[in-house]
Amino acid sequence: MPPVSDADQRINLLGLSQTALEEQIIAAGLPKFRAKQIWRWVWRHGLTNFDEMSDLGKPVREQLATMYKADRPAVSQRLNSKDGTIKWLLRFPDGNEAEAVYIPDKTRGTLCISSQVGCTLTCSFCHTGTQKLVRNLTVDEICGQVMLAMDELADWPAGRNGRRLTNIVLMGMGEPLFxxxxxxxxxxxxxxxxxxxxxxxxxxxxxxxxxxxxxxxGEELGVNLAISLHATRDELRDELVPINRKYKLAALIEACRNYPGLSNARRITWEYVMLDGINDSDEDCRQLLALIKGIPSKLNLIPFNPWPGSPYVCSKGDRIDAFAKRVLKAGYASPVRTPRGRDILAACGQLKSASQRIPRHKKAKTTETASA
Structure with a gap:
């Protein structure tokens, strides 16, 4: 059973699989087919009010309302970038916060979601890494980010033509595999x-x-894989991405080479932040190409996005262009990611919430809702 807040003991449906929902409904003395009806109202139509579930009788709706909810995270702050990017600071029932970002493009709309409050990795170029890990997000808190974005983008019913949210990336706060x-x-x-x-x-x-x-x-989910690489030598990656001290480049590359389902149609994305004088030389590029040789790949070159107190400077434009051309000449797609949401600190590596470790005996403080 997913965690619930002290104030509201109802189970959040956003944390239940279809099988778990069926088990709940049967245990409540209701016929199994009710689970399918509820699932479609919640996940296909985005409903949060049981009174609106028109094919359920009133006694059933009243019973469900006492047992369940379909709550999204609260919005502490919403920031709108001049380029159309939206960043939400989301507050969970215990008072902790994380961020989600919607990035619109001509052909798709991508939602970047968080998997943890804070992060344990302490990558030296990443603002999120300066915030200590508070806790993992629960299933309903992860799903709730998607549901809230669809609410605010008016994307219901799900699956309709012209939906604004088309892609999801687990690139927000935290390390998803932890x-x-x-x-x-x-x-x-x-x-x-x-x-x-x-x-x-x-x-x-x-x-x-x-x-x-x-x-x-790869075996259980079959989703696309992106690797936050940023360096091609263990000694440099130990500094930039400290988890490299535990899992060295050789082991990482081998795991990627054997990623289930890997093919030219389903390539590994290598994320590589461009840091002036650190990892952007011609030799760095040569080593990068040698490292990924034989792996169906595409490279995502990311201009470093500054944040207050950051110790690095973004590579110069001509250096990024030269790096990208060498990668392209070697036969790899090498898009340079256009920074989005920089003005609201929503770009890659800039996310950081205000949450801190909250002692269990203290009641978490919440912040007022704001918009910009």
Whole structure:
């Protein structure tokens, strides 16, 4: 059973799989087919009010309302970028917060979601890494980010033509593979054809290199894999991405080479933040190409996005262009990611909530809702 708040003991339906919902409904003395009706109202139509579930009798709706809810996270703050990016600071029942970002494009709309409050990885170029890990997000909290975005984008019913949210990336706060069980269950729910129905081919999980879980994610979820790489030598990656001290580049590359389902149609995405004088030389590029040789790949070159107190500077434009051209000449797609949402600190590596570790004996403080 998913965690519930002290004030509201009802179970959040956003944390239940179809099978778990059926078990709940049967245990409540209701016929099994009611679970399918409820599932479609919640996941296909986005309803949160049982009174609106028109094919359920009033006594059933009243019973359900005493037992369940379909709550989204509260919005502490919504920021709108001049480029159309939206960033939500989301507050959970215990007072902790995490961020989600919607990035619109001409052909798709991508929602970047978080898997943890804070992060344990302490990557030196990442703002999120300066915030200590508070806790893992639960299944309903992960799914709730998707549901809230669809609410605010007016994307119901799910699966309709012209939907604004088409892609999901697990690239927000936290390391998804350090919260694998909850992330996996949430993605199975989101991928369900009878609900939100986001295809596994439109979901990308980004990891900094938790090697033991990479194969499992490929076998059980089949989603796209992105690797937060950023360096091609162990000594530099130890500094930039400290998890490399535990799982060295050789082990990471081997895990990627054996990722289930890997093909030219389903390539590994290598994320590489461009840091001036650190990892952007011609030699760095040569080593990068040698490292990924033989692996169906595409590279995502990311201009470093500054944040207050950051110790790095973005590579110069001509250096990024030269790097990208060498990669392209070697036969790899090498898009340079256009920074989005920089003005609201929503770009890659800029996310950081105000949450801190909250002692269990203290009641968490909440913040007022704001918009910009």
């Amino acid at each position: 919260n694998y069980e909850n992330v996996a269950e949430a993605m199975r729910i989101i991928m369900s054809g009878e609900g939100v129905a986001v295809s596994k081919r439109r979901i990308t999980l980004s990891t900094s290199g938790v090697v033991p879980e990479i194969k499992r994610a």
